[in-house]
Amino acid sequence: MKLISYQHSGRSSFGAVVGDRVVDLARHLPGVPDLAALIANPEKLAQAKLLAANATADHALDEVRLDPVIPAPGKIICVGINYVAHAEEAGRKVGNYPVIFQRFAETLLAHNAPLVRPAVSKEFDFEAELAVVIGKGGSHIAPEDAMEHVAGYTCFNDASIRDWQFHTHQYGMGKTFRSTGALGPWLVTADEITDYRELQVRGILNGEQMQEGSLSELAFDIPHLISYVSQALDWNPGDILATGTPSGIGFKRTPPIFLKPGDVFEVVISQIGTLSNPVIDEV
Structure with missing residues (x-):
């Protein structure tokens, strides 16, 4: 459904x-x-x-x-460096624990709504991701029980302001600018997806594929992430877990490719659908 x-x-x-x-x-x-x-x-x-x-x-x-699939989630938990190939292109190694940061609900956009390149930066990058929508809350969830807490899946673009991301080693500020987190177009319920590891994620800019990855390539899989976060925070229905982006991001290309007004970026996930957003400048 x-x-x-x-x-x-x-x-x-x-x-x-x-x-x-x-x-x-x-x-x-x-x-x-x-x-x-x-x-x-x-x-x-x-x-x-x-x-x-x-x-x-x-x-x-x-x-x-x-609207964004969940218009006002209580929390949006994002995972960085969660595809091995993406870690390599970023010059990072996958550690013993997942890299966790947060995004604010007020930054979310719906399918077809414009992503806004901020006035303070031209380094506006794309990140195609699978997002997990939590349906059953809980804390201290065992990994083997974690998938019982998943309501379904949707597409997410964790669009990032790269220079602001690296102002300090705490890079969350560059990840939560206004009107930069696209979520949608819909939630596909978990019963429709036999094995999430078979899902393929692609990021497409103006019709050209930039990113591609399989959920089977995650360094930390969805049950591990749900369990890990639940040791610190209660998951609640409607919360969002963004599982990370595959390789091919713009700022690691030679030369770098950043989003600009007039562009259209699409997150395409097999069995889920396509999230499409044009890009405009902040006014």
Whole structure:
């Protein structure tokens, strides 16, 4: 099942995408306020699946304006240097523990919304990633139980301001500029993905492939990451885990390639879909 958050006629809602139509789940499931609440409730999620299969669609997909899949996640946990080939191109080695940083929810954008190159830098880079959406909360989660906490998967572009990233050894500032984190277009529920390790991630700039990687190449796999973070923080429904980007990023190319106004960057993930965003300058 493909689930979206969206706007229609000035109203925020969430729904299921069926072909090129949308079933308005908020209308059919009163008392469920948003998509994060839906994926936290197995009974309501089962009802949503039946509605997606049987209900008459309420809107055409092209009639709604998408929001980020989870418009306001409680936390966005990002992982750096998590593909061996990316670590090599960055001149880094994969350590004993995952590199963790955070992004703020207010930086998120939806599918087709413009990525904003900030006024203070021209070093605006792309990072195609698979994002995991948490459906079941918890702490101190064992790796063998971690996948029970996954509601589904979506595409993510952790677009980065490279010079700001390296102002200090704490590079989070360059990772959380306004209007730089694209998330969507939809959440594909975990039951649709037999083995996430078979997923392929590609980053495409203006029709040319820049990045490619397989989730089987992760240095720290999804169960390990969920378990590791849960030792410090409670996972909550709707939280996002961005699993890292494969090799091919712009600033390690010769010459470097950075995003500029007029560009279009796409994150394409097999079995998930395509997240596409144009680029504009901050005004």
